[in-house]
Amino acid sequence: MSAATGVGTMTGIALRTGWRTLLAWVVGLVAVMVLTGSSISALYDTPEKLAGYAASLGGDALAVINGRVAGLDTLGGVLANEFGFVLSFAVPVMAIALTTRHTRREEETGRLELLLAARIGRDAPLAAAVLLISTAMVVTGAGVGAAMVPFGTDPAGALRYGLAVAGLGLVFVGVTAAAAQVVEHARAVWGIGLALTLVSFLLRGVGALREGALVWVSPHGWVDEVRAFGEDARWWPLALPVVLWAGLVALAVVLRGRRDVGGGLLRPRRAPPRASAALQTSLGLAWRQQRTVVAGWALGAAALMAVFGSLAQEIVDAVLDNPELGGFLGAGPEAEGRAADLVLAPMMSTFLVMLALLMSAYVLVAVGSWRREEGSGRLEVALSAPRSRSGWLGPRLLVVALGALVVGGVGALALGAGAAASLGDDAWLGEVTGAGAAQLPAVLVFLGLGAALFGWIPRVQALAWAAFAVAAVLAYLGPGLGLPSWLLDLTPFLAVGQDVVGQGPQPAALAVLTVLGLVLLAAGFVGLRRRDVPAG
Amino acid sequence: MTTSSDRLVEISGLRKTFGPVAALDGLDLAVERGEVHGFLGPNGAGKSTTIRVLLGLVRADGGTARLLGGDPWADAVELHSRVAYVPGDVTLWPGLSGGQCIDILARAHGRVDESRRADLVERFDLDPTRRARDYSKGNRQKVSLVAALATDAELLVLDEPTSGLDPLMEEVFQQVVRERREQGTTVLLSSHILGEVEALADRVSIIRAGRTVTTGTLTDLRRHTRSAVRAVTDRAPALHDMPGVGDVETVADEQGRTEVVASVEPDAVGRLVGALHDAGIHTLTVTPPSLDDLFLRAYAGHDERVDAR
Numbered sequence: 001m002s003a004a005t006g007v008g009t010m011t012g013i014a015l016r017t018g019w020r021t022l023l024a025w026v027v028g029l030v031a032v033m034v035l036t037g038s039s040i041s042a043l044y045d046t047p048e049k050l051a052g053y054a055a056s057l058g059g060d061a062l063a064v065i066n067g068r069v070a071g072l073d074t075l076g077g078v079l080a081n082e083f084g085f086v087l088s089f090a091v092p093v094m095a096i097a098l099t100t101r102h103t104r105r106e107e108e109t110g111r112l113e114l115l116l117a118a119r120i121g122r123d124a125p126l127a128a129a130v131l132l133i134s135t136a137m138v139v140t141g142a143g144v145g146a147a148m149v150p151f152g153t154d155p156a157g158a159l160r161y162g163l164a165v166a167g168l169g170l171v172f173v174g175v176t177a178a179a180a181q182v183v184e185h186a187r188a189v190w191g192i193g194l195a196l197t198l199v200s201f202l203l204r205g206v207g208a209l210r211e212g213a214l215v216w217v218s219p220h221g222w223v224d225e226v227r228a229f230g231e232d233a234r235w236w237p238l239a240l241p242v243v244l245w246a247g248l249v250a251l252a253v254v255l256r257g258r259r260d261v262g263g264g265l266l267r268p269r270r271a272p273p274r275a276s277a278a279l280q281t282s283l284g285l286a287w288r289q290q291r292t293v294v295a296g297w298a299l300g301a302a303a304l305m306a307v308f309g310s311l312a313q314e315i316v317d318a319v320l321d322n323p324e325l326g327g328f329l330g331a332g333p334e335a336e337g338r339a340a341d342l343v344l345a346p347m348m349s350t351f352l353v354m355l356a357l358l359m360s361a362y363v364l365v366a367v368g369s370w371r372r373e374e375g376s377g378r379l380e381v382a383l384s385a386p387r388s389r390s391g392w393l394g395p396r397l398l399v400v401a402l403g404a405l406v407v408g409g410v411g412a413l414a415l416g417a418g419a420a421a422s423l424g425d426d427a428w429l430g431e432v433t434g435a436g437a438a439q440l441p442a443v444l445v446f447l448g449l450g451a452a453l454f455g456w457i458p459r460v461q462a463l464a465w466a467a468f469a470v471a472a473v474l475a476y477l478g479p480g481l482g483l484p485s486w487l488l489d490l491t492p493f494l495a496v497g498q499d500v501v502g503q504g505p506q507p508a509a510l511a512v513l514t515v516l517g518l519v520l521l522a523a524g525f526v527g528l529r530r531r532d533v534p535a536g
Numbered sequence: 537m538t539t540s541s542d543r544l545v546e547i548s549g550l551r552k553t554f555g556p557v558a559a560l561d562g563l564d565l566a567v568e569r570g571e572v573h574g575f576l577g578p579n580g581a582g583k584s585t586t587i588r589v590l591l592g593l594v595r596a597d598g599g600t601a602r603l604l605g606g607d608p609w610a611d612a613v614e615l616h617s618r619v620a621y622v623p624g625d626v627t628l629w630p631g632l633s634g635g636q637c638i639d640i641l642a643r644a645h646g647r648v649d650e651s652r653r654a655d656l657v658e659r660f661d662l663d664p665t666r667r668a669r670d671y672s673k674g675n676r677q678k679v680s681l682v683a684a685l686a687t688d689a690e691l692l693v694l695d696e697p698t699s700g701l702d703p704l705m706e707e708v709f710q711q712v713v714r715e716r717r718e719q720g721t722t723v724l725l726s727s728h729i730l731g732e733v734e735a736l737a738d739r740v741s742i743i744r745a746g747r748t749v750t751t752g753t754l755t756d757l758r759r760h761t762r763s764a765v766r767a768v769t770d771r772a773p774a775l776h777d778m779p780g781v782g783d784v785e786t787v788a789d790e791q792g793r794t795e796v797v798a799s800v801e802p803d804a805v806g807r808l809v810g811a812l813h814d815a816g817i818h819t820l821t822v823t824p825p826s827l828d829d830l831f832l833r834a835y836a837g838h839d840e841r842v843d844a845r
Contacts (some may be wrong), residue, residue, distance in 0.1 A: 383592070385616055
């Protein structure tokens with residue numbers, strides 16, 4: 001029996017236990033492209049309108065977020081640009097989520113031990129996971145590419161783009177597979193994967209704005225370098241992610257051979273034998289369980305926002321260099337001021353929406369941990385002490401709210417400070433940070449939604465994630481797709497104001513969202529007081 | 537003393553359904569102050585659900601449940617300061633050490649006896665510096681046990697507390713529970729390990745499919761159950777048709793020496809031994825029924841009733 005015996009069996013098991021999640025990811029990503037395609041092809045239905053698209057972006061400023069997308073005067077290029085943000089985060093997260101699920105998490109729960117005791121070789125689970133999820137990435141890429149063709153894009157360009165999407169996914173399958181051998185716990189694997197996603201995204205953004213070689217260090221940059229819809233399109237950069245993927249998978253196999261099943265390469269450390277007085281309080285314990293998570297998210301938000309902020313001057317320069325926009329704005333210092341109002345303020349507002357998305361995602365991750373408290377039996381133990389249910393939920397809610405504020409505060413300060421330093425104008429620090437506060441009610445709604453679902457029907461807490469995904473896609477794509485404003489108002493992140501830096505928030509929306517959030521929170525308390533623990 | 541202060545747990549006709557499944561179907565249970573009460577039943581009989589009702593975690597659909605004289609759902613918080621609970625399997629906070637978990641769990645209940653805590657960590661041979669995620673199941677269980685036993689609770693609710701413990705640790709557990717009982721602590725011990733219950737329990741309730749099948753002291757339960765008798769005698773004893781004696785089997789060799797196997801009701805033991813004595817006893821063992829026998833018998837009886845329907 002070789003170490004690879006049973007790859008087929010393991011693939012079957014992985015497919016049997018994970019096909020729903022796998023399918024949801026593939027269908028979800030392709031659906032976003034279908035949605036983008038149907039809206040964009042209706043909005044930009046003539047060559048003239050397409051030609052105007054690039055100008056409407058405010059020059060190269062958006063390259064920070066979407067990279068330098070080739071062929072912006074073709075439908076394919078416009079679609080690729082609109083899909084850019086989804087591609088940058090959803091595709092790597094899909095690879096990380098699925099690969100972690102089928103490697104380290106299986107090992108952590110002990111299920112893998114059970115299977116390795118059967119006729120399954122030691123390398124088979126890893127091989128099966130990589131094989132299955134890599135295939136899923138290729139199918140996703142092919143689906144995204146194929147979804148572009150019916151709207152009238154160049155089929156060869158669509159094929160190149162689809163393969164580039166698949167390539168980005170493959171890189172993160174490799175990254176996750178290797179990380180899963182190094183650390184013992186699924187959470188740490190996630191941390192490594194997300195951190196590398198962020199680094200790659202930032203390198204590509206800086207590289208794209210400066211038109212420098214940095215894009216070549218970033219797997220995100222390779223997608224752009226294929227120039228799928230450009231006149232100078234090329235196939236060879238598609239080989240880069242495949243080579244890196246193969247190298248990372250080989251590394252994972254080697255690392256796996258050097259460790260025990262269930263173990264990692266890094267040994268766990270010892271911990272203090274007694275709990276401090278603070279840790280023995282509800283609040284202290286809740287904070288202790290969240291602090292690493294908060295630190296990770298805050299670090300990510302700070303890095304992302306600091307880079308965005310520090311590019312402010314370059315964004316302004318890019319706008320002024322743009323022949324159409326630059327001419328319209330005139331020259332001299334006043335032109336810079338107008339450029340700041342016209343382009344920079346909406347850009348900063350967009351960055352603040354991204355920050356609010358990060359905060360909300362953190363909130364949902366944190367609320368999801370309550371479900372784990374229940375599933376693990378810790379909630380039962382906690383409630384068997386002289387402590388009411390509200391006395392358990394309250395401190396935890398407080399910690400999550402505090403965590404979200406830390407993530408948001410650090411992020412907004414980094415964005416504002418970056419912009420202020422870049423522009424040499426301290427006023428931006430206060431302006432950006434203050435405007436960022438307008439997104440707090442939007443985040444509160446997701447905290448409330450998570451709490452209400454936990455209180456009433458904890459089994460379907462994933463619904464909160466679904467609502468978040470819809471709100472995020474609408475918030476990011478909505479304005480560009482020209483969707484009706486009532487639809488945009490349904491996503492809390494835009495309802496608070498579509499340009500909170502330039503035009504300020506919508507007070508009525510802030511009030512409505514705050515009340516909605518508080519009502520949902522209260523519902524969460526009521527629900528938890530009434531229901532069985534663990535939920536029947 | 538009033539009845540309510542003597543009965544720490546009083547449950548009658550308790551019902552709870554989860555969807556179409558009736559987890560509790562008219563269960564009765566009474567735990568008196570100062571006793572170790574064995575709560576026996578196979579997997580899925582409703583032991584954990586009963587305990588969750590008692591702890592106010594799950595709301596009963598019918599019947600009454602009183603804990604320490606109060607309503608376990610409405611008065612949960614006040615009652616819990618007098619109760620300590622050990623669940624059958626809990627995944628502790630993975631990033632915290634065993635010692636930190638003990639402090640958090642024990643302090644949540646209030647009064648912790650520091651010297652007792654140190655003594656228990658020592659006796660259960662627990663390394664309090666290892667993180668909970670690196671503990672084996674047995675070690676995780678020790679953490680829960682130490683945390684509960686270190687408190688001054690009046691009532692210990694133990695739900696299959698020794699699952700995963702090795703025999704040495706199980707012995708330690710039994711010693712500690714005996715010590716606590718001598719200090720006046722009441723224990724509700726849910727288990728399907730009969731030897732443990734037999735060694736510790738003053739009274740026993742056996743449940744099946746959400747209902748109490750039988751309850752009483754072990755002596756009570758044994759009173760209605762036959763003991764097993766094995767003997768070797770010089771001659772064949774005259775046992776046939778003796779009242780209270782059954783299942784008689786005799787095997788004699790050429791010299792007439794006879795091996796006797798029989799079962800006997802408690803009040804017929806004297807008669808039986810007399811008859812064996814008359815036949816010249818070589819060896820004699822009378823084994824009272826084990827809890828296993830009682831348990832199987834309770835179940836056999838129940839199944840017969842089911843079959844008879």
